[in-house]
Amino acid sequence: MLKTVKVRVPGTTANCGPGFDSVGIACTIYNSLELSVSEASGLTIEVSGEGAGAIPHSEKNIVWQAARAVFTKVGFVYGGIRIRMDNAIPLARGLGSSAAAIVGGLVAANSISGNQLTRQQLFELATEMEGHPDNVAPALFGGITLSTVAAGSEGASQAHHLRFLPPAPLSMIVAVPDFTLSTRASRQVLPQTVSLQDAVFNVGRTAILIGALCKGEFQHLQYALEDKLHQPYRQKLVPGMPEVFQAALANGALGAAISGAGPCLIAFAVSRETAIGDAMVAAFGRHQIKAGYHVLSIDPDGAKIIN
Template structure:
């Protein structure tokens, strides 16, 4: 990261920025580090500027018992970087968070936190100093290392992202109304670093060519031909290599795909996502997972408890409001 400019001022006290950010699923099978989908699970962050230099926390929901309450919190780190790039110092903050996205499950919890923090910081500086969403994309991608989760978190829908000339870029695809995401969230975590470390340094030309073809097919399937989603989500680059870190997830993906459903590992896992073509298939996927071990919304299979959720594609991305604080 380049060095930020020297801070010359602090945000005015007495204002609150509230940011709602959707969860995301990266890769979607063949789109490794380039495709992401925003879904209707939301983390909410509210940041109030204080007249003192205090740093206060009010955290609720997923994983809060393990989160720090000091400047090492990811939200504070991201806000510090954003403020510095904008020419500001942090000042005092009250950080209130409602975490819905499970941590370490492949649904973009860290991307959501980074996007929310940068968007909040940007909203709390003087209007003349605020930047657009492309600026948020650059800084959030810089922190995450790639844009596959942060782009759909910012813009919603399906994001197709790449890096060129040292900058990150993305374009947005609105999928067919027939596309319905269904997720099965297990009760265990897989660290992204572990999952990424299992990938080989090189792949065969045949696998690369096959993956390129499936990624292209997936774009057509998402937009115009959802009956081709199962074929379009076939991956050759990363899922098989990561299976040893999440064998239960790999087994569920295999079982769903054998049944003709467009299932894949969500991000680095271990959550499994399936893209249904309409209500009938979505219900069938929920029922299928339930039959493997229990009820429709909490299935136990192979000793693993799965939380099964039928979601929607989020089309709005991060939403920011600023108002006088309390």
């Protein structure tokens, strides 16, 4: 007997300037995942699209690791496993490809084993696997998410999130350079401590950012997206970053930031998306970096079963 489920998971942009490890947005770029369980034995993994030549086809595959975590937790007995991945989210670019893989595996396995875990329990598992909740929260719940990990009632860490949608449409223009950057490498350049002045700077910017997004007052984004905790240190890893930001703003963007850990750079706008994208790509080109771009909007749903 063959049981199959198909899941669609959005890409995500995290940090959003000052909201380091806390703010995330689900984007309208997707990975699709088909998980099948049969009475046979063995593991078969097929990958098409982004990362087809790089993603493991073995038990090291993160989708399978996530699915297996659910099966183990609920005591689901499985035989043969077939996973088919069709990826549009660029790998190691700051658009949440690992979070999408984790969330896709969890949601698919939960569905095929009878939906025994709640979304909150899936969120806890995803946060544990990813190491932080800022990407997995929007991938799972959709919209704009604010997330944190805090001590629970018995002292164990517990992931929390708050989700909302802005009251007006907002576009995200993502410039995608042709090189990758691992989250680990991007974190290694960050300082262990920051000044009180820089911490206060980010607290103020994050407060204005969330207020502007909640109320749809996007004119505040140009300064609300400023950051002193991670972007100044990661700038050396993304050639031409200040010029790409300036090009976006000069062509109508409301503000710009590094997407996640980079190297994608993201601009926010309500019009002139093509002009902004072309200008960002041209600015990368002046630094001998080939790039393309996507014009995205906010995905409201998060991971969902599509069959």
